[in-house]
Amino acid sequence: xxxxxxxxxxxxxxxxxxxxxxxxxxxxxxxxxxxxxxxxxxxxxxxxxxxxxxxxxxxxxxxxxxxxxxxxxxxxxxxxxxxxxxxxxxxxxxxxxxxxxxxxxxxxxxxxxxxxxxxxxxxxxxxxxxxxxxxxxxxxxxxxxxxxxxxxxxxxxxxxxxxxxxxxxxxxxxxxxxxxxxxxxxxxxxxxxxxxxxxxxxxxxxxxxxxxxxxxxxxxxxxxxxxxxxxxxxxxxxxxxxxxxxxxxxxxxxxxxxxxxxxxxxxxxxxxxxxxxxxxxxxxxxxxxxxxxxxxxxxxxxxxxxxxxxxxxxxxxxxxxxxxxxxxxxxxxxxxxxxxxxxxx
Amino acid sequence: xxxxxxxxxxxxxxxxxxxxxxxxxxxxxxxxxxxxxxxxxxxxxxxxxxxxxxxxxxxxxxxxxxxxxxxxxxxxxxxxxxxxxxxxxxxxxxxxxxxxxxxxxxxxxxxxxxxxxxxxxxxxxxxxxxxxxxxxxxxxxxxxxxxxxxxxxxxxxxxxxxxxxxxxxxxxxxxxxxxxxxxxxxxxxxxxxxxxxxxxxxxxxxxxxxxxxxxxxxxxxxxxxxxxxxxxxxxxxxxxxxxxxxxxxxxxxxxxxxxxxxxxxxxxxxxxxxxxxxxxxxxxxxxxxxxxxxxxxxxxxxxxxxxxxxxxxxxxxxxxxxxxxxxxxxxxxxxxxxxxxxxxx
DNA sequence: CTGAAAGCGCTAACAT
DNA sequence: ATGTTAGCGCTTTCAG
Numbered sequence: 001x002x003x004x005x006x007x008x009x010x011x012x013x014x015x016x017x018x019x020x021x022x023x024x025x026x027x028x029x030x031x032x033x034x035x036x037x038x039x040x041x042x043x044x045x046x047x048x049x050x051x052x053x054x055x056x057x058x059x060x061x062x063x064x065x066x067x068x069x070x071x072x073x074x075x076x077x078x079x080x081x082x083x084x085x086x087x088x089x090x091x092x093x094x095x096x097x098x099x100x101x102x103x104x105x106x107x108x109x110x111x112x113x114x115x116x117x118x119x120x121x122x123x124x125x126x127x128x129x130x131x132x133x134x135x136x137x138x139x140x141x142x143x144x145x146x147x148x149x150x151x152x153x154x155x156x157x158x159x160x161x162x163x164x165x166x167x168x169x170x171x172x173x174x175x176x177x178x179x180x181x182x183x184x185x186x187x188x189x190x191x192x193x194x195x196x197x198x199x200x201x202x203x204x205x206x207x208x209x210x211x212x213x214x215x216x217x218x219x220x221x222x223x224x225x226x227x228x229x230x231x232x233x234x235x236x237x238x239x240x241x242x243x244x245x246x247x248x249x250x251x252x253x254x255x256x257x258x259x260x261x262x263x264x265x266x267x268x269x270x271x272x273x274x275x276x277x278x279x280x281x282x283x284x285x286x287x288x289x290x291x292x293x294x295x296x297x298x299x300x301x302x303x304x305x306x307x308x309x310x311x312x313x314x315x316x317x318x319x320x321x322x323x324x325x326x327x328x329x330x331x332x333x334x335x336x337x338x339x340x341x342x343x344x345x
Numbered sequence: 346x347x348x349x350x351x352x353x354x355x356x357x358x359x360x361x362x363x364x365x366x367x368x369x370x371x372x373x374x375x376x377x378x379x380x381x382x383x384x385x386x387x388x389x390x391x392x393x394x395x396x397x398x399x400x401x402x403x404x405x406x407x408x409x410x411x412x413x414x415x416x417x418x419x420x421x422x423x424x425x426x427x428x429x430x431x432x433x434x435x436x437x438x439x440x441x442x443x444x445x446x447x448x449x450x451x452x453x454x455x456x457x458x459x460x461x462x463x464x465x466x467x468x469x470x471x472x473x474x475x476x477x478x479x480x481x482x483x484x485x486x487x488x489x490x491x492x493x494x495x496x497x498x499x500x501x502x503x504x505x506x507x508x509x510x511x512x513x514x515x516x517x518x519x520x521x522x523x524x525x526x527x528x529x530x531x532x533x534x535x536x537x538x539x540x541x542x543x544x545x546x547x548x549x550x551x552x553x554x555x556x557x558x559x560x561x562x563x564x565x566x567x568x569x570x571x572x573x574x575x576x577x578x579x580x581x582x583x584x585x586x587x588x589x590x591x592x593x594x595x596x597x598x599x600x601x602x603x604x605x606x607x608x609x610x611x612x613x614x615x616x617x618x619x620x621x622x623x624x625x626x627x628x629x630x631x632x633x634x635x636x637x638x639x640x641x642x643x644x645x646x647x648x649x650x651x652x653x654x655x656x657x658x659x660x661x662x663x664x665x666x667x668x669x670x671x672x673x674x675x676x677x678x679x680x681x682x683x684x685x686x687x688x689x690x
Numbered sequence: 691c692t693g694a695a696a697g698c699g700c701t702a703a704c705a706t
Numbered sequence: 707a708t709g710t711t712a713g714c715g716c717t718t719t720c721a722g
Contacts, residue, residue, distance in 0.1 A: 002485060004699055015709045020701060027702095030707055045481065050459045051399045052699035055714050060396060062439075062460075070428070071421050080416050083442050092460065094407075095440040097428050114395045115407075115437065136390065140347060254627045278627075282599045285629045349715055360693045365717060372718095375691055397715035400698050 003046045012040055023048060054116065062092045063307060064112035064120040068100040073250075073279050074296050075123065078147065081300020082121055089308055091118070102126040109133035113140065119307045121300075123148040127192055130154075143310035145303045150193045156319040158310065160303045162294045164194055167326035168201025171246045171274040171292050176209050178334055180244035180272060184217040186231045186256060187248045195220070198248040198276075217242060221252050228255025236263050244272040244334070253278060253289065257333075268335035275333070288331035299324060348391045357385055368393060399461065407437045408652065409457035409465040413445040418595075418624050419641050420468065423492060426645020427466055434653055436463070447471040454478035458485065464652045466645075468493040472537055475499075488655035490648045495538045501664040503655065505648045507639045509539055512671035513546025516591045516619040516637050521554050523679055525589035525617060529562040531576045531601060532593045540565070543593040543621075562587060566597050573600025581608050589617040589679070598623060598634065602678075613680035620678070633676035644669060 005023070009016040014033065021029050022037040023046075029037070040046075054060040065082055067075040083093055094117060096108040105126050110133045112120055120137065122144055130153060137144055138155065146159035168185075175183050185202045188195030199218065206213050216238060221227030228247060232255065235242060245260075247253040253275030260271055267273050267287055278291035302322055350368070354361040359378065366374050367382040368391075374382070385391075399405040410427055412420040428438055439462060441453040450471050455478045457465055465482065467489055475498060482489055483500065491504035513530075520528050530547045533540030544563065551558050561583060566572030573592060577600065580587060590605075592598040598620030605616055612618050612632055623636035647667055 006699075016699090017701080017710080018708055021708085024701085028707060033707080047455070047459050047481065049400075049461060049699050051396055051405060051461050052714090053701075054396050055394075055400055055699080055716090056701050058714075071418075071425050073416075076416050076421050079440070080442065083415070083440070087441070092439055092441075092456065094437055095424070095428070096432070096437075097425065110392070111437065114392050116394060116396045136392065250627075254629060257629060280627065282595075282623075282625065282630055284599060284602060285627055286631060350717095351715075361716080362694080362718080363692055366692085369717080373691060378691085394715050397698090398717080400700090400714090401716050401718085403698075 002049075003044045004049065005046075008037070008040045008044055008046055011044070012036060058116075059118055060116050061090055062094055062115070062117050064094045064096065064108070064115075064117045065122075066096045066098060066105060066108055066112075066120065067123045068098050068125045070095065070097045074148070074277055074294075077296035078123070078300040078303075081297035081302075082304045083300075084297075085301050085304035085308070098125060100125050102129065106131060106133045109137065113137055113142065117142070118311055119143040119145070121145045121147060121303050121307060124151050125149070127151050143307055145307050145310075147299055147303050148194065158306055158319050158321070160299055160306060160322040160324065161193075162299070162324045162326045164197035164326070165201035165204065167276070167292045167294070168198045168246065168248065169205045170326065170328045171276075172202050172205035173209070174290070174328055174330070175244040175246065175272060175274060175334065176205065176211070178244070178272065181211055182214075182217065182240065182242045183211075183244045183246060184219070184235050184242040185246045185248065186219045186221050186228055186235075186252050188221060188223045188252070190220060195223075195248070202246060221249075223249040223252060225251040225255040228252030229259045230255070232256035232259035233263070236260070236265075242271065244274075246274045248276045250275060250277040250279070252276075253291075257289070267333050272334040274328075287333050289333045290331045291329055293327050293329050295324065295327075347394075348389045349394065350391075353382070353385045353389055353391055356389070357381060403461075404463055405461050406435055407439055407460070407462050409439045409441065409453070409460075409462045410467075411441045411443060411450060411453055411457075411465065412468045413443050413470045415440065415442045419493070419622055419639075422624075422641035423468070423645040423648075426642035426647075427649045428645075429642075430646050430649035430653070443470060445470050447474065451476060451478045454482065458482055458487065462487070463656055464488040464490070466490045466492060466648050466652060469496050470494070472496050488652055490652050490655075492644055492648050493539065503651055503664050503666070505644055505651060505667040505669065506538075507644070507669045507671045509542035509671070510546035510549065512621070512637045512639070513543045513591065513593065514550045515546075515671065515673045516621075517547050517550035518554070519635070519673055519675070520589040520591065520617060520619060520679065521550065521556070523589070523617065526556055527559075527562065527585065527587045528556075528589045528591060529564070529580050529587040530591045530593065531564045531566050531573055531580075531597050533566060533568045533597070535565060540568075540593070547591060566594075568594045568597060570596040570600040573597030574604045575600070577601035577604035578608070581605070581610075587616065589619075591619045593621045595620060595622040595624070597621075598636075602634070612678050617679040619673075632678050634678040635676045636674055638672050638674050640669065640672070 005016045005019045009019045019037055021027055022034050086093055098104040102125055113136055146157055150159055187199040190196045219231035221231050247256045260267055265271055275289045275291040278289045350361045350364045354364045364382055366372055367379050431438055443449040447470055458481055491502055495504055532544040535541045564576035566576050592601045605612055610616055620634045620636040623634045
């Protein structure tokens, strides 16, 4: 059936350790026996059993990656980045999709621990509850790198994210520079750092530019399209209408755009829009939506590199929070210079 | 450090086998010792080492899934389907992205074998060469389920795909029913079953409807956007222009649409378009592109189920080719009834 | 009902 | 330079 070291050792009438040595290129083996063994290995089509090796070595060369929904582009690119770095370093990745269910997340975390993964990259949805599974990982010295969303837990941890506050700042400042003063925002759940930080950046941009914040123009959605649509609709009912919108997630942006169209308004003529994470792989959306972009693949790569570092030197104990820069990609949804403001800047 | 069966056995002054029995709920254990053990397990925070278990059991409860590019929506939905079924059956998935590189595919196949995965789901890019790694899997009785693309190999194998020929047939027939006679096609590489079959369906639809096939209207791309654009451009130069296009992949469709627009033509007024695999998650592409859709998540689920079947009953040895139905989703890119044909149907 | 013991396939002292 | 041995953590006969 499956060839083991023992099989080839017996065939050659030598010990398994010698065979093991040539398989692993370790210590000295007499050149001629080495050749002999190599040949046998080849002929017998030997293939090492990595689970046995892992048991012995206490390292599976496997890391787990947990995401809320693999079909969201954000996560697929993230995974792509992680996979790129990790696979070229001899690691294999176990993927788990929690479907945004915190209990499933807990379950998978435990499963990964039992599978003896060497580390995990986690885009958590469990931001508030303390997690027993997570504690276990920490107690077992399994490095965990958080991405996208940061949990509210007592201990320190490694993470790589983008500067969400700055992202909003850039978006809003762009609108201000175009002359807008009545700028609305639809942000995500405030319990999540992404939702909260993005709102903070909006506030700061307005304040820094001496624009009074109208709490009426601030809406909190749940990152889903429907909430984008509905919040936009309700914003459109305000007397003193917004002239520009900043929507802090891709799906909410799609919803908001539809609400605007359904109301018979034009983008950017009537309302300018800056979205978030809008990857239009078709290139066919028109007008193309100006958007904040995070380089998901880089986030994945940086997270993977940080993980590798943790896996290598036990030394460095200081947790790191790596913050990458967002970028504003100007497309068409804000027009070029719409001077539709009363006040001059 | 990490608690093992031995640790709790020693603490309780009983044997590991007893502890193992209660962990696995196997054979009889006196109720009171069972309770005692359970309590200790809990207190000591025991968590089984699945690697050790796998070594003993000869099953890792892990399957590998190999795709050419995880960032293509087709594959992300496929993975989602696979993950859904497999995870609820206690399996874990190892994901590998080959970046459309056949050598990497070979590498990963070997790696998966060494990791002792129980089975693999494979969207191959290695359609023509015989694969040593694949042979090894077969020789070791590791079930492999092919999806998306089928390889040209001698042995039989399990697969789940859609009826690509029928997909084209539906697309082209739809165009014919709308009155079109000059219908062009951009298909994918003919070495791949997807490209080849899709062309066959096109031919058949025309023939069945008594339309002479003009080889001039048949273009072969490589599934990428650029080839869609360029092939469309060249088709536009033909004197007796097409009135409708069928483009057999999403990216090529995007390219073709852009070529049509760049030529100053309108969709659907000047040219009707049927695309393939167009998932517009934004819902903002206008005109919305009528498209052939495959239910990727179902493909994943069916593949996972077939795999589970193979993993369970050793019995059934007949390989299966499961062919799912494609569907035509009529959106806006063909108009409603454009009677721009000279001949009547 | 429970324990002892063997062994899954491999690695790594230690000994020769 | 090579072999012997123990053991990673677990399951599972086989005895008792």
